Amino acid sequence: MTNARLQTPDSYGSGSYLASDVTVLLDIIDKQKVADVPVSQKEALIQSGQRHYSDMLTIEQAPTTMHERLYQQALEQGTTRTATDIAHLAYTLHQTFQKTVDNEQPLVLVSLVRAGLPIGVLLQRALADTNTSYSLPSVHYGVSIIRDRGLDSVALQMVLNAHPNSPIVFVDGWTGKGAIYQELARSLDVFSDRHHPNFANIFHQGEDVIPLLTLADPAGVAWLSASSEDWLIPSGLLNSTVSGLISRSLYSTPQAGLHRSVFYDNLVEVDHSLAFIDRIDAVRQTLTVPLQSLPRFKHPRYQTADLIHQIASDYDIVNRNRIKPTIAEATRAILRRDPERILLATADHPDTVLLRHLCSERDINISILGDKILPYQAITLIKQRS
Template identity: 35%
Template structure:
């Protein structure tokens, strides 16, 4: 089967990334947070609808810019170390394949690091992966047709409890059974607080500024969509391009700001990558073990209602109906935006000493309509 070439999409420079997504720009897919929460917990898959895009307050945007100034060098080092690990493990005949959408800016940073430091220009794509449904198979077939002989390196922004790592591993196993083509499911991430990746920049649960916002820091692209009436058998998974948000777009600003630090962190990135390889770091899945304890403590049967880590907790506050937010300590500098969002949405915050992550978002199980 010959997969059609992708259409231009998103606000990033085309040299930075190609989105393998069907543009559903004209389709009304947004659902209010309350209605979406009810639908998800009643069994409708989250990929069949989109959350309403959060319009940040002036105070929240200011916090994004402050965080970017404070953490840009740290993010650059994480991207540089991850990129160094990729070429040491896989060589340079590699295609970077980001998981939309949090993976997209991370993939751009790794691509730019290798370009700036080594003059290596790797192709970079962004594809859809959906919990419970898997990775976009048509996107994988397109990549294999277009880049025959190159290896695929999957990229994401961070890990929470490792759910997407597990979906990716299963998708690659299913793809091999169906097509007799083996793909390496190693997932390179900027931050791995869940301790479920072998290729990462850091395991600190710190605030990556791109976690603060939605489409306006992800190339104006929505979450990905998979619905039979919209996505045909030969289509890529879908997403919306929010061109109307162009005036508030900071996607390019984020990757440009972080990229400026690559020359100064390159030596340390190389050193950390060598130390990482010498130590033979492996996943411990420690984060997943803690999630089990939290489920027992709070009586939550569905593991998908527990969202650990700064990135995932932010997502809970931006597009779900949170029950409460757990934090390791109130003076954690990574949590300023979490506390601001929680106050804005009147979500209680509880200190949980000894928490493995900086924070964790809990979604209230809707056992009946009165909840």
């Protein structure tokens, strides 16, 4: 890492989170300097191959009143489950690393920006809680990963330089098709030689084991996850306003430095990032359920690969990036992309209320397919652009 503009990790910010929650390794740029590309134009540029999605941004607007209300409903019904899942994940990390980490060599959580950020912050708070049986020395960073372009190698090297003897666990919110897992695996391949000086930082669970942790893992690719269900994770319903007011990341070549992002200071009044963390963390502290050591998997199972293949065949989809499975991804795709159709397992599942409302609002076709798309509750198909 020779870029003179880069500093030590502790000189970077934390978005709208507390400095003790996370250090976000992104080059924050002024949103006035970013072209605001309308969704329909962005979709045409992406599908034609003229531009990569990480070269453009549609500037995020404040959620509507209906969107806010549905987020609050999701938070009401999902708070205890999220808190319980975080406790089980923290307990499992404690069981795994208690003999190998300490204050000098803490466990390093690297959240994948953006969906991993809220989950990573919740885990960092849980591991820092000395009133539990699962406290563990840990530090937490947010690092960009971009489909087709990989994990920000400059940011990862900064983490490795700062913590040369610590194991790293990568954190994401959920898995959809497993595409980000594959991107992460490709990015980490350079460390897979046992003679690489950072082999043990990455492959501490064994050769070829990518240490990816998620809250939900329908795709069956994570090393550690609280469940394999597609459920309404509250943080999956919002974008920057539950992710530290940070935009989706924009690509920079390693020679140019860190991946870039916009900080949405205009959305401060509608930001839920800290309130979400505080609420889940407070409930976690009151839990009385027995702690569970969750299963850890050496290799991905790709349990939905055949289903994705079948969906692509049924709807004549060549580019599988047009298929956005899970409630969270399906919802985000409606808000950020140009959808053609929504596939639902059931017509009235409480976890898809926002999806159905958005479809009604924008006159998007819904197909009810029953068990055919399980374990996913929802899949958005992006419109084909010639």
